[in-house]
Amino acid sequence: xxxxxxxxxxxxxxxxxxxxxxxxxxxxxxxxxxxxxxxxxxxxxxxxxxxxxxxxxxxxxxxxxxxxxxxxxxxxxxxxxxxxxxxxxxxxxxxxxxxxxxxxxxxxxxxxxxxxxxxxxxxxxxxxxxxxxxxxxxxxxxxxxxxxxxxxxxxxxxxxxxxxxxxxxxxxxxxxxxxxxxxxxxxxxxxxxxxxxxxxxxxxxxxxxxxxxxxxxxxxxxxxxxxxxxxxxxxxxxxxxxx
Amino acid sequence: xxxxxxxxxxxxxxxxxxxxxxxxxxxxxxxxxxxxxxxxxxxxxxxxxxxxxxxxxxxxxxxxxxxxxxxxxxxxxxxxxxxxxxxxxxxxxxxxxxxxxxxxxxxxxxxxxxxxxxxxxxxxxxxxxxxxxxxxxxxxxxxxxxxxxxxxxxxxxxxxxxxxxxxxxxxxxx
Amino acid sequence: xxxxxxxxxxxxxxxxxxxxxxxxxxxxxxxxxxxxxxxxxxxxxxxxxxxxxxxxxxxxxxxxxxxxxxxxxxxxxxxxxxxxxxxxxxxxxxxxxxxxxxxxxxxxxxxxxxxxxxxxxxxxxxxxxxxxxxxxxxxxxxxxxxxxxxxxxxxxxxxxxxxxxxxxxxxxxxxxxxxxxxxxxxxxxxxxxxxxxxxxxxxxxxxxxxxxxxxxxxxxxxxxxxxxxxxxxxxxxxxxxxxxxxxxxxxxxxxxxxxxxxxxxxxxxxxxxxxxxxxxxxxxxxxxxxxxxxxxxxxxxxxxxxxxxxxxxxxxxxxxxxxxxxxxxxxxxxxxxxxxxxxxxxxxxxxxxxxxxxxxxxxxxxxxxxxxxxxxxxxxxxxxxxxxxxxxxxxxxxxxxxxxxxxxxxxxxxxxxxxxxxxxxxx
Numbered sequence: 001x002x003x004x005x006x007x008x009x010x011x012x013x014x015x016x017x018x019x020x021x022x023x024x025x026x027x028x029x030x031x032x033x034x035x036x037x038x039x040x041x042x043x044x045x046x047x048x049x050x051x052x053x054x055x056x057x058x059x060x061x062x063x064x065x066x067x068x069x070x071x072x073x074x075x076x077x078x079x080x081x082x083x084x085x086x087x088x089x090x091x092x093x094x095x096x097x098x099x100x101x102x103x104x105x106x107x108x109x110x111x112x113x114x115x116x117x118x119x120x121x122x123x124x125x126x127x128x129x130x131x132x133x134x135x136x137x138x139x140x141x142x143x144x145x146x147x148x149x150x151x152x153x154x155x156x157x158x159x160x161x162x163x164x165x166x167x168x169x170x171x172x173x174x175x176x177x178x179x180x181x182x183x184x185x186x187x188x189x190x191x192x193x194x195x196x197x198x199x200x201x202x203x204x205x206x207x208x209x210x211x212x213x214x215x216x217x218x219x220x221x222x223x224x225x226x227x228x229x230x231x232x233x234x235x236x237x238x239x240x241x242x243x
Numbered sequence: 244x245x246x247x248x249x250x251x252x253x254x255x256x257x258x259x260x261x262x263x264x265x266x267x268x269x270x271x272x273x274x275x276x277x278x279x280x281x282x283x284x285x286x287x288x289x290x291x292x293x294x295x296x297x298x299x300x301x302x303x304x305x306x307x308x309x310x311x312x313x314x315x316x317x318x319x320x321x322x323x324x325x326x327x328x329x330x331x332x333x334x335x336x337x338x339x340x341x342x343x344x345x346x347x348x349x350x351x352x353x354x355x356x357x358x359x360x361x362x363x364x365x366x367x368x369x370x371x372x373x374x375x376x377x378x379x380x381x382x383x384x385x386x387x388x389x390x391x392x393x394x395x396x397x398x399x400x401x402x403x404x405x406x407x408x409x410x411x412x413x414x415x416x417x
Numbered sequence: 418x419x420x421x422x423x424x425x426x427x428x429x430x431x432x433x434x435x436x437x438x439x440x441x442x443x444x445x446x447x448x449x450x451x452x453x454x455x456x457x458x459x460x461x462x463x464x465x466x467x468x469x470x471x472x473x474x475x476x477x478x479x480x481x482x483x484x485x486x487x488x489x490x491x492x493x494x495x496x497x498x499x500x501x502x503x504x505x506x507x508x509x510x511x512x513x514x515x516x517x518x519x520x521x522x523x524x525x526x527x528x529x530x531x532x533x534x535x536x537x538x539x540x541x542x543x544x545x546x547x548x549x550x551x552x553x554x555x556x557x558x559x560x561x562x563x564x565x566x567x568x569x570x571x572x573x574x575x576x577x578x579x580x581x582x583x584x585x586x587x588x589x590x591x592x593x594x595x596x597x598x599x600x601x602x603x604x605x606x607x608x609x610x611x612x613x614x615x616x617x618x619x620x621x622x623x624x625x626x627x628x629x630x631x632x633x634x635x636x637x638x639x640x641x642x643x644x645x646x647x648x649x650x651x652x653x654x655x656x657x658x659x660x661x662x663x664x665x666x667x668x669x670x671x672x673x674x675x676x677x678x679x680x681x682x683x684x685x686x687x688x689x690x691x692x693x694x695x696x697x698x699x700x701x702x703x704x705x706x707x708x709x710x711x712x713x714x715x716x717x718x719x720x721x722x723x724x725x726x727x728x729x730x731x732x733x734x735x736x737x738x739x740x741x742x743x744x745x746x747x748x749x750x751x752x753x754x755x756x757x758x759x760x761x762x763x764x765x766x767x768x769x770x771x772x773x774x775x776x777x778x779x780x781x782x783x784x785x786x787x788x789x790x791x792x793x794x795x796x797x798x799x800x801x802x803x804x805x806x807x808x809x810x811x812x813x814x815x816x817x818x819x820x821x822x823x824x825x826x827x828x829x830x831x832x833x834x835x836x837x838x839x840x841x842x843x844x
Contacts, residue, residue, distance in 0.1 A: 063322055070717075071720055132510075169505070232537060356743065357791060359702045360745050388654075389633045401807065401810070
């Protein structure tokens with residue numbers, strides 16, 4: 001049986017040539033009729049049933065070609081991707097250069113202002129994040145640095161408030177008093193004012209200054225009567241000044 | 244059960260007198276029949292006897308090939324490995340000799356890779372076998388292919404010895 | 418990145434008897450937010466422990482660390498009882514308190530409040546009503562609201578997951594849905610045939626799936642509430658890999674009736690079929706993009722599977738993955754900004770889940786502890802990825818955050834769990 005299959009080879013290849021005339025042309029132009037492969041020549045051809053084996057060889061060749069096309073498609077796609085990436089990168093590099101150049105030319109003061117605004121915000125956020133992680137000492141340093149570096153920032157009030165909170169939590173009551181006092185005296189209309197005033201009252205009370213503490217707590221209740229802070233102030237007054 | 248049926252059928256077609264002639268007798272088959280008949284009736288030793296022995300052996304070999312109904316594949320591959328060509332040739336010959344025979348080809352995968360991609364890969368494995376058989380002369384209407392992906396493993400487990408047994412196409416006669 | 422390995426392997430959940438899935442948290446975020454959910458006030462016993470469910474939801478998200486009720490200095494149930502100094506002492510950032518009241522008609526009213534310990538402020542309060550069977554829904558909604566308030570991202574605890582369970586002999590298959598924590602499992606379909614590729618309709622009311630019968634694979638769509646199932650596709654060859662269009666009217670799927678697997682779409686009402694791809698290699702695993710105009714799919718056109726995107730009308734095809742020898746079964750996040758996929762770095766390497774940022778083209782491998790990771794899908798809020806994996810020789814579900822910093826396992830008590838699909842928001 002093996003022999004039979006072997007004998008089919010020439011027919012298979014001739015079938016291949018017929019099947020694809022373009023290929024047949026190339027073959028004959030390169031090597032002349034029978035010289036393509038040595039195994040072609042000789043051996044008598046059996047009849048009918050052999051077309052199966054011929055087609056089998058054709059099929060095999062097509063499979064090989066398909067795989068080769070797939071491999072090449074992969075290479076083309078990969079290269080297209082690399083090329084696109086390079087293009088984008090180059091464009092970005094150019095745009096970056098362009099940006100830097102125009103920046104150097106302009107160096108507008110307004111830009112500097114907005115720049116410092118961004119930096120102030122960053123400095124504040126850094127301190128705030130430290131505080132959220134309960135790293136209180138580091139947070140206090142960071143807030144102090146922020147307050148010194150950006151005294152005109154809109155976040156200064158918040159900075160003093162949180163600094164007061166941190167000192168309060170650390171038990172540094174006098175430092176807390178100073179921070180809350182700054183908010184209460186210098187920023188009477190800020191959203192943190194009520195909380196600061198309440199805390200100032202509590203701090204003063206705990207420092208032993210009962211009268212002034214009570215005064216601030218009552219002021220909170222009066223000035224910010226609708227707020228949750230006023231409720232806390234009332235509660236504190238009730239619990240600590242009831243008799 | 245299918246196997247037994249198949250074995251009996253192939254015995255009938257290849258070894259018994261005249262039976263195979265019912266469907267597209269080839270020269271080879273005819274000489275086999277003649278040889279068998281002669282050896283049975285006469286039983287005389289001679290030059291033809293040698294032929295008889297080899298032809299019988301060939302028939303036996305074909306039968307043992309027909310008993311192999313599973314071909315295996317490489318990982319993520321669907322082309323026929325050279326070592327399974329004899330098996331598939333035997334099945335093709337059987338289908339040619341028995342036009343009434345119907346085969347279902349079930350393509351399977353190992354568990355690696357995604358369920359859906361494996362369902363597609365299983366179909367490719369069934370289809371390459373189908374194409375091979377058709378090219379070898381089987382009638383397309385004799386063969387159905389179906390994919391079971393990685394859903395019906397022959398063996399359970401997670402190493403190459405198991406995986407290699409699961410990457411397969413099973414030929415099932417109906 | 419702030420990720421640390423906690424590697425706790427805590428058994429977090431104990432369910433009622435019929436529930437099959439349990440959850441083990443394997444990795445959380447070290448910088449998670451400390452929060453206390455105080456046991457809610459209620460006279461009597463309930464089938465579902467609302468505050469316990471909330472605690473488990475928040476813990477599982479990986480973004481929070483929960484204080485055990487036993488470790489609380491006090492267990493306030495009303496605002497005036499909260500002594501913030503206590504909670505500061507316990508280093509808690511937030512406290513949740515609540516009350517449950519029984520009304521007439523077997524209704525319950527649940528009121529809860531979320532407080533910021535540092536600012537001593539109420540951040541959120543809600544009152545919810547429902548019957549006993551809805552307590553679990555209410556608990557998940559509370560978790561959703563708290564999660565959104567504190568992270569700015571919509572919570573997905575109320576969403577459902579679909580998955581397939583099977584016995585080890587692979588002779589019985591159940592398509593089931595459950596809450597996102599594995600509770601309240603409901604079998605949608607039982608079959609002796611393998612079920613796979615479940616896909617949710619955008620409204621969460623229907624499931625499309627593949628059933629592999631003896632004659633081959635078929636695609637069905639089933640109404641979850643009524644259980645009514647409808648045969649959508651039974652062509653010659655493969656019928657598989659369904660994916661709903663964003664409007665829910667069409668299905669993208671795979672048919673091999675033309676000789677090899679191609680992507681098709683079908684209008685579920687008119688039954689009008691449209692062929693989308695045409696290539697002699699395998700094209701499969703379509704997933705509809707949120708714009709409704711593109712479909713991503715897996716193709717073997719370069720010899721090994723990679724992810725491509727096709728414009729449905731123009732047929733223009735673009736390759737999306739370039740790293741790795743095997744990239745398949747991509748599923749998009751709901752906003753379409755990224756996708757998750759099965760990724761193999763090189764031949765012979767393990768299969769893992771990776772994410773691909775479609776804007777920046779960045780591929781990031783998310784999993785490492787599990788093997789043969791498969792069928793990933795993204796939670797509707799784009800935070801977590803649920804996938805199937807081999808773990809201790811069994812098929813289990815596992816989840817990993819898209820950021821890669823939170824991980825948990827959802828093993829089944831018996832048999833194998835496969836093919837998870839995370840459902841949409843249910844409003």
